[in-house]
Amino acid sequence: MAVKIFKVKHDFTSYSLLPEKNNTFFNLKIGKGESLSEQWNPDWRFYVRNVIDRDKGSFYYISPSILTFDKILLKGGLEVVLRNHGEFLESILEDTESEIIIYNPLKMYDCLDFDNTTFETDEVGGDITNIAVDIHAFDLEKIGDSSIFKLPGRYVHPTYVVTGLHDEEKDFYLQYKKLDLTGLDFELVWSNE
Known part of the structure; x- marks a missing residue:
């Protein structure tokens, strides 16, 4: 079975949102x-x-570090994929008064295969420190029941998705493609092929 892992990025062709003046979102x-x-x-x-x-x-x-979308998308199949693996934080899009969801992924899998992962390093306080993953390698047995996850111990916590490991209705990547959604890019970082 072909398994692929992608780093989720925003494609920056769709809206970027900012909190209103009194919103302390970025303090979280x-x-x-x-x-x-x-x-x-x-x-x-x-x-x-x-x-x-x-x-x-x-x-x-x-x-x-999070996914943001219109609440209406939950009716299209995303709720099944996301519900048990993160939290839906409701808010309002000021410009249209539409309800939006800030999705905070909660699954952290310590699934990097450190023997085969290459890190970008830097000297910090006289010590060489891993600051970013350069080439990913994963241990699939350490990935749990969620197709959307984060890696622990990183300063910046990108979101990852795995496809080919779970049933289609629980596979975020396949549902995103099936529903013809937009706004995200998926950077392939690892494959078992």
């Missing part, structure tokens, strides 16, 4: 696999930045 510890629901304020609003030169898209950019 986003993207670290920790729940934000206790600190979340559903009255926080976001507005579109550079609306003139962007398409609406299915997904919006706020931060590389």
